Amino acid sequence: MNAPDLRLSRRLVLATGGALVVSFALFPNAFAQDAGAKPPGDLAKFPMLDSWIAIDAHGAITVFTGKAELGQGIKTALIQCAAEELDVDPSAITLVTADTERTPNEKYTAGSHSMQDSGTAILNAAAQVRAILIDLAAKRLNIPVEQLHAKGGSIVADDGRSVAYKDLISGRELHRTAQAKPSLKNPKDYRVVGKKFSRVDIPGKLTGKPSYVQDLRPERMLHARVVRPPSYGAKLTDIDIAAVERLPGVVKVVRDGSFLAVATQEEFQAISAMNALADAAKWDETAQLPKQADIYAYLRKLPSQDTTILERGNAGESGARSIRATYHRPYQMHGSIGPSCAVAKYEANKLTVWTHSQGVYPLRDSLAKMLKMPTKQIHCIHVEGSGCYGHNAADDVAADAALIARAVPGRPVRVQWMREQEHGWEPFGPAMLSDIYGAVDAGGKIVAWQYDVWSNTHSMRPGGPGNLLAGQYVAQPFTPDAPKPIPMPEGGGDRNAIPIYSAPNIRVISHFIPQMPLRVSALRGLGAYHNVFAVESFMDELATAAKADPVQFRLRHLDDPRARDVINKAAEEFGWGLKEKLARGHGHGFAFARYKNLAAYCAIALELTVEHETGVIQLGRVVAAVDSGQAVNPDGIRNQIEGAIVQSASWTMLEHVTFNARDITSRDWSSYPILRFPALPVSVDVHVIDRPGQPFLGTGEAGQGPMAAAIANGVAHATGVRIRALPLSPANVKAAIGI
Amino acid sequence: MTVLTVNGKEHSINGDPNTPLLYVLRNDLKLNGAKFGCGLGQCGACTVLVDHQPVYSCLLPISVLEGRQITTLEGLGKNGEPSPLQRAFIEEQAAQCGYCIPGMIMRAQGLLNRKAAPSDAEIRAYMQPNLCRCGTHMRILRAIRRAVKDMRTARAEPVR
Numbered sequence: 001m002n003a004p005d006l007r008l009s010r011r012l013v014l015a016t017g018g019a020l021v022v023s024f025a026l027f028p029n030a031f032a033q034d035a036g037a038k039p040p041g042d043l044a045k046f047p048m049l050d051s052w053i054a055i056d057a058h059g060a061i062t063v064f065t066g067k068a069e070l071g072q073g074i075k076t077a078l079i080q081c082a083a084e085e086l087d088v089d090p091s092a093i094t095l096v097t098a099d100t101e102r103t104p105n106e107k108y109t110a111g112s113h114s115m116q117d118s119g120t121a122i123l124n125a126a127a128q129v130r131a132i133l134i135d136l137a138a139k140r141l142n143i144p145v146e147q148l149h150a151k152g153g154s155i156v157a158d159d160g161r162s163v164a165y166k167d168l169i170s171g172r173e174l175h176r177t178a179q180a181k182p183s184l185k186n187p188k189d190y191r192v193v194g195k196k197f198s199r200v201d202i203p204g205k206l207t208g209k210p211s212y213v214q215d216l217r218p219e220r221m222l223h224a225r226v227v228r229p230p231s232y233g234a235k236l237t238d239i240d241i242a243a244v245e246r247l248p249g250v251v252k253v254v255r256d257g258s259f260l261a262v263a264t265q266e267e268f269q270a271i272s273a274m275n276a277l278a279d280a281a282k283w284d285e286t287a288q289l290p291k292q293a294d295i296y297a298y299l300r301k302l303p304s305q306d307t308t309i310l311e312r313g314n315a316g317e318s319g320a321r322s323i324r325a326t327y328h329r330p331y332q333m334h335g336s337i338g339p340s341c342a343v344a345k346y347e348a349n350k351l352t353v354w355t356h357s358q359g360v361y362p363l364r365d366s367l368a369k370m371l372k373m374p375t376k377q378i379h380c381i382h383v384e385g386s387g388c389y390g391h392n393a394a395d396d397v398a399a400d401a402a403l404i405a406r407a408v409p410g411r412p413v414r415v416q417w418m419r420e421q422e423h424g425w426e427p428f429g430p431a432m433l434s435d436i437y438g439a440v441d442a443g444g445k446i447v448a449w450q451y452d453v454w455s456n457t458h459s460m461r462p463g464g465p466g467n468l469l470a471g472q473y474v475a476q477p478f479t480p481d482a483p484k485p486i487p488m489p490e491g492g493g494d495r496n497a498i499p500i501y502s503a504p505n506i507r508v509i510s511h512f513i514p515q516m517p518l519r520v521s522a523l524r525g526l527g528a529y530h531n532v533f534a535v536e537s538f539m540d541e542l543a544t545a546a547k548a549d550p551v552q553f554r555l556r557h558l559d560d561p562r563a564r565d566v567i568n569k570a571a572e573e574f575g576w577g578l579k580e581k582l583a584r585g586h587g588h589g590f591a592f593a594r595y596k597n598l599a600a601y602c603a604i605a606l607e608l609t610v611e612h613e614t615g616v617i618q619l620g621r622v623v624a625a626v627d628s629g630q631a632v633n634p635d636g637i638r639n640q641i642e643g644a645i646v647q648s649a650s651w652t653m654l655e656h657v658t659f660n661a662r663d664i665t666s667r668d669w670s671s672y673p674i675l676r677f678p679a680l681p682v683s684v685d686v687h688v689i690d691r692p693g694q695p696f697l698g699t700g701e702a703g704q705g706p707m708a709a710a711i712a713n714g715v716a717h718a719t720g721v722r723i724r725a726l727p728l729s730p731a732n733v734k735a736a737i738g739i
Numbered sequence: 740m741t742v743l744t745v746n747g748k749e750h751s752i753n754g755d756p757n758t759p760l761l762y763v764l765r766n767d768l769k770l771n772g773a774k775f776g777c778g779l780g781q782c783g784a785c786t787v788l789v790d791h792q793p794v795y796s797c798l799l800p801i802s803v804l805e806g807r808q809i810t811t812l813e814g815l816g817k818n819g820e821p822s823p824l825q826r827a828f829i830e831e832q833a834a835q836c837g838y839c840i841p842g843m844i845m846r847a848q849g850l851l852n853r854k855a856a857p858s859d860a861e862i863r864a865y866m867q868p869n870l871c872r873c874g875t876h877m878r879i880l881r882a883i884r885r886a887v888k889d890m891r892t893a894r895a896e897p898v899r
Binding site: 070071072073198199201202203205206207208209210211212214215217223248266267268269271334335336337338339384385386387389416418419635639640642643644645646647649650668669670674675676677678680681683684 | 754755757758759762765766769770771772774775776777778779781782784811812813816821825828829832834835836837838839840841844862863864866867868869870871872873874875876877878880
């Protein structure tokens with residue numbers, strides 16, 4: 001057994017009752033074994049088992065993850081992983097999520113990585129903890145390990161004797177380095193993983209239990225609101241604060257350069273005081289935004305860093321038929337239903353922030369730089385917020401709360417953004433465009449493919465303090481980090497720019513545009529939403545040129561059997577191709593992608609109608625098939641894909657951020673409409689193809705791109721007109737079909 | 740002072756009578772169900788019932804609510820048990836982030852108060868004011884249909 005090394009580990013005593021429980025260990029101990037192969041998932045980064053799992057003297061099991069619940073159901077799936085390999089009831093497990101003083105630093109909860117990184121780590125750590133418990137029981141009972149198995153929180157011997165986990169753990173038995181290849185259960189024996197299991201967070205959320213950062217009400221809490229500038233980069237030149245300070249309930253007006261906020265006793269007082277401050281403030285506005293109508297031409301002309309991410313053969317090869325096309329996607333917003341919120345408390349030189357940030361550790365580091373505080377004096381704790389779908393204003397409001405809390409030491413401060421602030425100041429999903437050239441031969445096979453995509457960065461997360469909105473406006477402002485492309489194979493603007501289909505001659509170029517006319521960052525799917533929309537629309541265009549059925553045309557260019565299975569499943573369940581003739585205005589659309597070309601596979605078939613007089617698209621049946629590898633919670637996967645289908649339908653049919661020469665004009669749900677109930681599909685059916693024992697494949701973002709392309713392909717089928725610019729709004733559809 | 744009747748109990752509220760009901764529910768009464776979404780009556784996250792009808796609590800000042808029956812999410816169930824509608828939402832796992840769902844449940848309750856067995860088209864039309872961003876809509880519809888069915892079955896059962 002390895003000797004513990006206390007010098008490098010941070011200890012946190014979790015539970016009392018006699019046993020000292022070391023629940024946190026950042027570094028492997030000095031005598032770590034197996035220096036060669038790495039353990040799987042984020043166990044590679046945090047190989048100490050007690051970084052992930054603790055068992056106390058009462059037998060209470062605590063599992064730690066650096067990932068956060070965003071409404072995707074990750075808590076439930078991670079508990080299932082731990083319960084399965086520990087052979088306990090899931091209700092026996094307490095899960096601690098992203099917290100800078102308790103959990104591994106798994107950076108961001110993003111990119112559909114949580115199951116792959118943290119789920120894999122917890123599954124494997126739990127299997128090794130079970131093996132340790134069996135070893136300990138073997139010694140205790142003096143029988144070989146082969147005669148022992150885990151069951152319901154005890155190690156049970158074939159002769160009927162048993163020892164509870166709590167009686168086997170007396171101290172630091174789990175402070176061990178993970179093995180590279182632990183002995184996992186045979187998926188055939190799974191009782192929890194892959195089975196129907198209800199989300200642990202849903203009953204509380206549906207009965208009014210405190211579930212969100214918005215629901216925190218620590219003693220002596222103040223309410224605060226921020227006054228944002230009227231436009232990007234505006235400077236606060238003058239304000240009479242005294243009048244506002246006299247308003248009822250006002251405790252503190254905070255001004256730091258052009259950062260302006262107010263803290264009050266009651267919440268509605270904060271709103272009134274915010275409005276009074278906004279009225280009193282004088283700003284110097286300098287923002288000059290490009291013309292919205294010319295945005296794509298503008299972006300194309302901006303300097304770009306060009307990278308050929310794939311080149312094979314002569315991509316300009318001609319064929320029997322060839323097509324050139326350009327696809328566009330506008331700026332779109334996360335649009336959380338609950339505007340961003342944070343609670344912060346500054347006391348005795350220590351700052352605690354309760355936040356719905358996707359990355360508590362990066363946020364902590366960023367706040368430390370903004371506030372010029374030592375990192376160890378800042379504690380960021382994730383508490384759920386409204387769904388974010390990427391990098392929204394969660395980090396920004398946390399920075400606001402930190403600045404205000406520092407001005408009122410000892411008082412917790414709750415900062416709630418207003419709707420118009422969330423709409424106007426969140427970092428949007430970037431506008432994008434791509435040019436495609438494709439050629440098919442006489443036999444209906446793709447012979448050439450060229451793809452050029454232009455995009456801003458898809459991640460301006462903190463990062464440096466200049467990536468926090470408040471950091472840009474304080475008296476000594478910070479400059480945002482230089483934008484960077486996210487490298488392949490995952491990619492950012494070029495995510496899914498490489499087609500999954502075989503083409504002998506191919507060239508794909510990513511044109512990365514550093515200059516950002518609008519504030520942008522990560523929106524669910526990043527560039528994959530646009531690239532899958534473009535690639536899958538173009539596949540239909542080529543199929544038409546080749547006089548081939550779109551599903552058959554895709555299969556003709558795909559070798560991956562799992563990709564083929566997903567496509568066939570969606571087509572079969574939908575009844576693809578059974579109805580040759582459709583009535584006027586009726587169309588069928590199909591699309592497929594493997595997210596990032598390395599995560600979950602998702603195919604969607606749908607029917608729709610286009611009302612020629614209005615350009616309104618009405619969705620009918622939508623059928624999807626998804627392969628996420630080993631399915632941990634199949635209903636969770638269905639929920640994610642159903643949600644992606646409906647959300648992407650909203651993006652695709654309705655959404656684009658509007659702006660004038662100075663400011664964002666999408667400021668509420670009437671100036672930025674999203675999908676409402678009457679526009680829903682008639683039905684959405686998601687079929688999960690389970691792959692027992694296969695690695696987890698990220699699912700959360702897999703449906704966004706395919707849904708966009710399936711709608712566009714359905715509209716082309718219904719109208720005979722190919723629309724290559726999003727959104728497929730009634731006005732745009734009507735203009736395209738020429739009525 | 741304003742006297743409000745919330746979930747059958749009277750509460751005396753000090754403070755500005757222009758305060759929208761939402762802030763009083765959340766802060767004075769510490770009820771989490773109604774959520775701040777827009778403050779503009781555009782999203783329905785703050786929906787509660789006033790005299791059995793759904794309203795936007797973010798817009799209604801408490802001054803106009805004296806003597807009226809206010810019901811929040813917390814007032815739907817009985818004896819700590821979720822109501823049939825809440826149970827149906829849980830059964831259908833009709834939530835992702837769940838932030839909009841209390842408002843959805845309250846609006847759906849408003850519909851069922853008015854009509855015991857609405858058609859699918861009526862449900863879709865009635866739920867129009869409430870927004871969900873996670874795309875949980877299809878499950879929300881299933882949950883409402885399930886509640887309609889469950890309540891009909893419960894009514895049909897003989898009294899024991």
